[in-house]
Amino acid sequence: MIKMNELTKVYKDFDLNISMEIAPGSVVGLIGKNGAGKSTTIKAILGLIRPTSGKIEVLGKDPMDFSAKDREEIGACLADSGFSRMFYVKDVIAVLKKMYKDFDEEFFRARCKEQGLPLDKAIGDFSTGMKAKLRVLTAISHKAKLLILDEPTSGLDVMARNDILDMLRAYMAEDEERSMLISSHISTDLEGLCDEIYMISNGRLVLHEDTDILLGKYGIIKLSEEEYAKLDKNYIVSAKKQPYGYDCLTNEKAFYMENYPTTAIENSNIDSIIILMLGGEHTDVKEESRS
Amino acid sequence: MRGLIEKDIRLLLQRKKAMALLAAMAVFLSVGMDDSFVTSYLSMVGMVLAVSTISYDEFDNGHPFMFTLPISRKGYAAEKLLFGSGCIILCWLCGVVIQCIVSTITGKGLDFASFLSGAFIYLAVFLIMLSVLVPVELYFGMEKARVAMVVIFGGCFAAGMLGPKLANALKLDITPVVENLKRLPKGGLIGGGVTLTLAIMALSCLIAIRVMEKKEF
Numbered sequence: 210m211i212k213m214n215e216l217t218k219v220y221k222d223f224d225l226n227i228s229m230e231i232a233p234g235s236v237v238g239l240i241g242k243n244g245a246g247k248s249t250t251i252k253a254i255l256g257l258i259r260p261t262s263g264k265i266e267v268l269g270k271d272p273m274d275f276s277a278k279d280r281e282e283i284g285a286c287l288a289d290s291g292f293s294r295m296f297y298v299k300d301v302i303a304v305l306k307k308m309y310k311d312f313d314e315e316f317f318r319a320r321c322k323e324q325g326l327p328l329d330k331a332i333g334d335f336s337t338g339m340k341a342k343l344r345v346l347t348a349i350s351h352k353a354k355l356l357i358l359d360e361p362t363s364g365l366d367v368m369a370r371n372d373i374l375d376m377l378r379a380y381m382a383e384d385e386e387r388s389m390l391i392s393s394h395i396s397t398d399l400e401g402l403c404d405e406i407y408m409i410s411n412g413r414l415v416l417h418e419d420t421d422i423l424l425g426k427y428g429i430i431k432l433s434e435e436e437y438a439k440l441d442k443n444y445i446v447s448a449k450k451q452p453y454g455y456d457c458l459t460n461e462k463a464f465y466m467e468n469y470p471t472t473a474i475e476n477s478n479i480d481s482i483i484i485l486m487l488g489g490e491h492t493d494v495k496e497e498s499r500s
Numbered sequence: 501m502r503g504l505i506e507k508d509i510r511l512l513l514q515r516k517k518a519m520a521l522l523a524a525m526a527v528f529l530s531v532g533m534d535d536s537f538v539t540s541y542l543s544m545v546g547m548v549l550a551v552s553t554i555s556y557d558e559f560d561n562g563h564p565f566m567f568t569l570p571i572s573r574k575g576y577a578a579e580k581l582l583f584g585s586g587c588i589i590l591c592w593l594c595g596v597v598i599q600c601i602v603s604t605i606t607g608k609g610l611d612f613a614s615f616l617s618g619a620f621i622y623l624a625v626f627l628i629m630l631s632v633l634v635p636v637e638l639y640f641g642m643e644k645a646r647v648a649m650v651v652i653f654g655g656c657f658a659a660g661m662l663g664p665k666l667a668n669a670l671k672l673d674i675t676p677v678v679e680n681l682k683r684l685p686k687g688g689l690i691g692g693g694v695t696l697t698l699a700i701m702a703l704s705c706l707i708a709i710r711v712m713e714k715k716e717f
Binding site for chain 2: 252255256257258259275276277278280281283285287289290291292293294295296300303304305307308309344357
């Protein structure tokens with residue numbers, strides 16, 4: 210569905226360099242801090258920006274060469290961009306009907322009713338949650354093969370987030386060939402939804418792993434300075450200095466549980482992985498291992 | 501293209517009251533003004549309304565989302581010119597009809613041939629203005645385009661004012677050129693005017709497409 214090979218985009222104060230692959234039928238999460246390059250990656254995939262170098266193929270084509278027909282295969286939702294605030298939902302329906310050959314008006318109206326989106330109220334008067342739901346509904350209402358969603362749940366309360374995630378799950382369950390790339394900084398949303406996770410920081414890919422492996426095999430080892438000095442660091446992905454010693458992220462939790470039975474090892478979640486990989490000061494584990 | 505036109509029509513319909521007020525003003529002003537006023541006024545209104553849809557598209561960072569919809573950059577640029585031309589022609593037709601009705605009701609009489617030839621000149625002028633405004637608005641964006649337009653139209657005005665003086669200073673006599681033009685057959689003049697207008701519109705469309713193809717959102 211998506212192939213990005215050494216794709217770069219250079220700005221004055223930021224540059225992105227990323228490779229990524231999304232197979233048919235997969236749900237992929239893109240995580241990272243604010244300003245990490247998630248939105249730039251998504252814009253490159255949607256053909257909204259021209260890459261500086263590298264190769265990108267979306268549904269077998271360079272997104273900059275997409276025709277109107279090609280775009281019908283993609284459902285997109287951007288965090289800070291949507292239909293005019295002067296439009297009513299009924300205007301949106303009329304426009305989408307003319308834009309998409311496969312627009313499912315009945316589905317769209319039913320979901321609007323279900324989600325409490327009035328047809329005769331200006332979008333500008335919608336709450337943040339209502340606007341987000343409308344953006345997602347727009348993306349999933351025309352039988353798109355590929356969904357590209359940039360922060361669809363950002364700024365929403367837990368109920369609104371849940372409603373949106375439920376809509377996405379239902380959409381993906383309808384056809385197993387459909388794929389989705391979703392960016393978010395709310396990791397719990399991605400844990401329950403994605404098959405794979407790409408983590409980016411400062412425009413670079415720092416981690417790519419199956420969600421099951423991240424949650425099952427990764428763990429956090431809490432160590433004193435002395436314990437850390439003696440630790441076999443072959444399976445340590447990242448270490449962070451703490452007042453009591455070190456927090457280490459491992460991708461082989463079982464190895465340390467077996468070989469260091471008295472050490473405190475916690476299950477990881479995506480938040481803790483982000484904190485350990487991207488937040489605060491890090492110790493160069495590989496360098497330490499060599500010395 | 502159909503979706504874009506639907507979107508633009510619906511954007512304009514959000515301002516029904518303003519449009520009704522402008523139309524009422526046109527009828528009111530047509531009574532006291534000269535024959536060509538309503539046609540030119542309404543054509544200008546049509547042009548301004550059409551160009552304003554570009555600003556509405558851009559407003560609130562709307563462009564990135566819009567270009568994820570099934571439209572091409574080329575199609576968007578072409579639609580803006582097509583929609584703008586449609587608006588101008590529709591408003592121009594309304595102007596012609598209003599002027600005819602008002603002249604009949606007030607009984608002030610209308611030299612139809614002279615009125616219509618003047619009206620067609622206005623139509624061409626506003627289509628040419630649209631051809632300038634669309635690429636400028638697309639290239640500079642909502643804010644900077646205002647400054648660019650002041651510079652462009654100010655430049656045209658200055659050229660119009662200073663041109664004859666410059667010709668005098670350089671001792672160029674343009675009277676024979678004007679006289680020769682007047683002697684040309686009417687059919688040739690109309691054909692030339694139509695060809696020139698269409699050529700400018702085609703050039704504008706090519707520039708607008710190029711601008712859109714280079715844009716990033």
